[in-house]
Amino acid sequence: MMDAVRQDAREAVADLSFSQALAEGLSLTPKEIPCKFFYDAAGSALFDAICALPEYYQTRTEVALLRRNAGEIASLIGADAEIVEFGAGALRKVRILLDALSRPRGYTPIDISGSYLRDVTRRLAVDYPNLALCPVVGDFTMPLHIPKMNGAVRRAGFFPGSTIGNFRPDTAMTLLRRMREMLDGGGLLVGVDLVKDPAILHAAYNDAAGVTAAFNKNLLARANRELNAGFDLEDFAHYAPYNPKAQRIEMYLVSLKRQSVRLGGRIVEFQAGEAVHTEDSHKYTIESFREIAARAGFIPRAVWADENRQFSLHWLESR
Numbered sequence: 219m220m221d222a223v224r225q226d227a228r229e230a231v232a233d234l235s236f237s238q239a240l241a242e243g244l245s246l247t248p249k250e251i252p253c254k255f256f257y258d259a260a261g262s263a264l265f266d267a268i269c270a271l272p273e274y275y276q277t278r279t280e281v282a283l284l285r286r287n288a289g290e291i292a293s294l295i296g297a298d299a300e301i302v303e304f305g306a307g308a309l310r311k312v313r314i315l316l317d318a319l320s321r322p323r324g325y326t327p328i329d330i331s332g333s334y335l336r337d338v339t340r341r342l343a344v345d346y347p348n349l350a351l352c353p354v355v356g357d358f359t360m361p362l363h364i365p366k367m368n369g370a371v372r373r374a375g376f377f378p379g380s381t382i383g384n385f386r387p388d389t390a391m392t393l394l395r396r397m398r399e400m401l402d403g404g405g406l407l408v409g410v411d412l413v414k415d416p417a418i419l420h421a422a423y424n425d426a427a428g429v430t431a432a433f434n435k436n437l438l439a440r441a442n443r444e445l446n447a448g449f450d451l452e453d454f455a456h457y458a459p460y461n462p463k464a465q466r467i468e469m470y471l472v473s474l475k476r477q478s479v480r481l482g483g484r485i486v487e488f489q490a491g492e493a494v495h496t497e498d499s500h501k502y503t504i505e506s507f508r509e510i511a512a513r514a515g516f517i518p519r520a521v522w523a524d525e526n527r528q529f530s531l532h533w534l535e536s537r
């Protein structure tokens with residue numbers, strides 16, 4: 219849990235950047251808030267709840283793909299591997315990988331939350347006493363140096379959950395290229411949500427229980443908690459349409475009236491109906507994703523998808 223007293227210096231920097239990002243994003247036209255700020259303790263708990271929703275097929279489909287193909291994935295990765303996870307996600311997924319691998323040597327999760335990383339490594343240490351745990355607190359979208367482990371190990375990247383969808387295709391390509399450099403010759407296992415019936419996509423981001431709406435509005439709640447902001451969550455609507463031309467879900471917080479909101483020492487003005495863009499979630503076809511992976515310098519080797527072609531897992535090699 220995020221506990222103000224236990225926050226270390228690195229997390230204080232992360233908080234400062236939320237305040238800067240919010241001030242900057244809300245002064246733009248159109249207004250925006252970067253989606254990486256969804257994931258404070260409350261937002262991470264809401265995201266876990268999203269993953270268990272009946273409408274949100276992504277997580278259970280990806281977990282089933284990992285389970286079903288773990289043996290083949292493990293033999294492609296090879297023995298004595300160091301798994302580098304971009305954004306420490308649900309431990310459930312990396313455990314499937316670790317359990318299938320032959321002599322996994324190390325686990326290097328990269329995440330912006332130091333408290334989350336401490337929690338993850340503490341829990342994994344119990345079950346994997348022979349695994350070197352090397353957490354890196356940082357933003358994996360920035361150039362990062364990953365310290366070399368002792369001994370000859372091959373690196374394999376792990377980027378599940380279709381987090382790649384949060385980036386525009388050109389940026390996703392650049393990010394993949396950067397990951398390829400960080401992996402130092404190793405391959406990358408990446409989960410990618412697929413283009414499909416817009417009604418299915420729409421339902422996944424507009425669930426009946428309103429969990430995704432609460433997740434979206436948590437950005438405002440977080441600003442109230444951390445930055446002395448005066449957002450009334452009732453005065454904003456969750457709006458998440460699918461844009462078929464751009465092949466992405468777009469998420470917004472829409473001001474339901476003309477209002478002035480306190481944000482730290484400033485006042486932010488909202489017009490009635492004004493939208494704050496909070497997230498894009500891009501969808502790919504298997505072919506279109508393999509194409510950007512190839513443009514990033516990877517060799518797309520293997521791909522697994524469920525029988526309904528809702529979600530895909532790609533194994534990309536560096537050489």
Ligand code: AVJ
Pocket residue numbers: 268276379380381383384422423430433497498499
């Ligand atoms: C974690 C980025 C994959 O885009 O589906 C879920 C985040 N947003 N519901 C996604 C999210 C709204 C999620 N990713």
